[in-house]
Amino acid sequence: MRDDDAAGQARSDTLLEWYDRHARDLPWRVPPGAARSPDPYRIWLSEVMLQQTTVAAVRAYFERFTQLWPTVADLAQADDGRVMAEWAGLGYYARARNLLKCARVVAAEHQGRFPDRQEDLLKLPGIGPYTAAAIAAIAFDRPAVVMDGNVERVMARLHDIHTPLPAAKPELKAEAAALTPAARPGDYAQAVMDLGATICTPRSPACGICPWRAPCLARARGTAAVLPRKAPKKAKPVRLGIAYVGRTPGGDWLLERRPDSGLLGGMLGWPGSPWAETTPAETPPVAARWCDVGAEARHTFTHFHLRLALRVAVIDPAQVPADGPLLLVPKHRFRPSDLPTVMRKAFDLAHGAMESP
DNA sequence: AATACGGGGCA
């Protein structure tokens, strides 16, 4: 065991030396060696945004959110619709709903301070095993074992593990735990994830410049590019739907607030038919002369492809019930960027069709 | 254990 400990120590030291020289400059990051300590609010916000999402996509959203809501107390008081609108385009909208829930729990039940232990962080909405470990390690420098897709890939290659995911997870986690150091665990966690994101990449890893090229078994055996192995995935079915893009004579838009649970939950969207495998029936939200737009919006979600046929009409505002999910958004307050991507695609096509009759 | 849940990047 002592040999393993010593080898692990040497590896984490090697990685920390690399991180001291090559740490990425990120808006939410405190550089290694800096005097200040990280703001748990900013670490939490960035980690939730980074779930299933690339750094490139997150940057602008992070800047915007921290500018609008500099503290967790500010976010806790924010308007729900405003937060959903600012999240639009980032995807996985349950994250935004849980973000608000979590901010309100922290503000009301934790005096505006995030818990510093993984076990307590795990109880908060939207914080699972990965995010709890990441906050504990990065914000509070606790030796939590941070397991994300990057770490899984790095461990699979370092130890040349060929068991397919997700079956390999326990083994990969054990290897990651054995390497997590007692000194500078926060920097170590960020270092492994940086390594996975910049060098030990999913395709064509840059083994030649990797700080772990010496101990890496997959590098020695030439198997890095095929690891980690994954269980085969199933094909995505096609679903069909119709969306109705309506506008009043005054130029206000007819939208609906989608239910909190389910696909695009809590987001604005165009009213329409359910999305199913078969051709949908016409289900106009209000009576009007709906015109077929020649084009359809195509969009791929996690588990199906959608083809959305489009109808446009000038509608009578008096036809819109005051209760229910439908709402008229005034012309000057409507921002296409407040919509999830599929709804923005539908708008772009419908709007083009309305401009040129 | 399996499924629902977006969107962006790259070949």
Place this chain on the structure above:
DNA sequence: TGCCCAGTATT
């Protein structure tokens, strides 16, 4: 255009 990537909540 199509394939790859990747945490949390729910069932």
